[in-house]
Amino acid sequence: DQSLRALGNRHDLRIGTAVDMAALASDTTYRERIAKEFSTVTPENVMKWETIEPSPGSFDFSAADQLVNFARQNGQQVRGHTLLWHNQLPTWLTDGVANGSITADRLRTILRDHIFAEAGHFRGKIWQWDVVNEAINDDGTMRDTIWLQKLGPGYIADAFRWAHQADPHALLFYNDYNIEFTGAKHDTAVALVKSLKAQGVPIHGVGLQGHLGLQYGLPDAPTLAANLKHFTDTGLAVAWTEVDVRMPLPNDVYKSQAQAQGYSIVAQACLLNPRCLSLTVWGYTDKYSWIPGWFTDPPQGAANLLDENYQAKPAYQAMRTVL
Numbered sequence: 001d002q003s004l005r006a007l008g009n010r011h012d013l014r015i016g017t018a019v020d021m022a023a024l025a026s027d028t029t030y031r032e033r034i035a036k037e038f039s040t041v042t043p044e045n046v047m048k049w050e051t052i053e054p055s056p057g058s059f060d061f062s063a064a065d066q067l068v069n070f071a072r073q074n075g076q077q078v079r080g081h082t083l084l085w086h087n088q089l090p091t092w093l094t095d096g097v098a099n100g101s102i103t104a105d106r107l108r109t110i111l112r113d114h115i116f117a118e119a120g121h122f123r124g125k126i127w128q129w130d131v132v133n134e135a136i137n138d139d140g141t142m143r144d145t146i147w148l149q150k151l152g153p154g155y156i157a158d159a160f161r162w163a164h165q166a167d168p169h170a171l172l173f174y175n176d177y178n179i180e181f182t183g184a185k186h187d188t189a190v191a192l193v194k195s196l197k198a199q200g201v202p203i204h205g206v207g208l209q210g211h212l213g214l215q216y217g218l219p220d221a222p223t224l225a226a227n228l229k230h231f232t233d234t235g236l237a238v239a240w241t242e243v244d245v246r247m248p249l250p251n252d253v254y255k256s257q258a259q260a261q262g263y264s265i266v267a268q269a270c271l272l273n274p275r276c277l278s279l280t281v282w283g284y285t286d287k288y289s290w291i292p293g294w295f296t297d298p299p300q301g302a303a304n305l306l307d308e309n310y311q312a313k314p315a316y317q318a319m320r321t322v323l
């Protein structure tokens with residue numbers, strides 16, 4: 001068995017993908033390849049607040065439950081994504097904060113209730129939770145969100161404590177992008193998780209999203225491994241949580257080779273660190289990818305392991321070679 005999941009299992013490393021629930025329902029090939037190639041899955045959108053709690057206090061877990069059931073049927077572990085973020089919040093929440101009808105005290109209760117409801121609903125079924133997502137700016141300051149504005153910096157520790165009470169067995173992660181490279185954001189992330197640990201906050205891991213782009217250049221594997229070690233030296237686990245390697249379109253043979261190198265260094269860095277638990281790609285086929293819709297100047301895409309027709313690109317071969 002040369003599937004990514006089988007190769008990963010030899011290193012006790014779970015290989016995952018984000019899952020688009022519409023594609024899972026409509027596209028048999030998409031579904032079969034996920035079952036075959038991956039040992040962990042992450043909902044691309046359906047565990048986010050706007051989907052889970054579309055109106056105050058009323059919860060819709062149906063789409064997320066479908067994924068959890070799919071994972072159980074296929075012997076896969078689930079990464080929960082995400083309990084607390086500044087994006088994809090329901091409008092009742094953002095409007096309520098903006099017009100003052102939701103006070104700071106009320107917001108704190110809303111957050112607590114949301115975390116207890118969601119983490120409680122999936123209690124025992126989630127391997128790793130991205131408890132807090134993207135709380136740091138690229139310049140290393142804390143992101144100016146409604147959470148920081150209304151609740152103060154302690155909201156992060158609170159979120160972890162509540163998630164742990166709601167599901168004591170899940171591994172709790174802080175997840176962010178661009179923290180795989182050294183610099184101000186990396187330093188703040190290391191300092192943040194160190195201080196959470198020092199305060200006895202239940203945090204178990206750091207998720208490195210791994211949204212890479214060829215136009216920015218790629219580090220080498222030892223450099224990336226050293227950066228991961230800054231996090232595991234704090235006593236935490238790490239995981240690659242959202243890996244893709246985008247490029248200015250169109251793709252060509254040189255770019256697809258460079259992209260293979262991108263996936264290769266990510267996998268190598270993980271294998272070089274015994275506390276790197278999983279490597280999740282943010283989609284595995286160019287047929288369904290968030291990149292073309294989000295990165296348009298210049299137009300980017302072709303970021304995944306397989307092309308639009310489920311044909312393996314050099315990146316897929318590179319992953320197999322490394323694993």
Ligand code: XIL
Pocket residue numbers: 044045133209242290
């Ligand atoms: C993206 C999804 O892929 C898109 O479908 C959605 O429209 C926006 O969010 N960092 C994250 C993910 O933590 O949740 C984001 O997912 C990509 C960036």
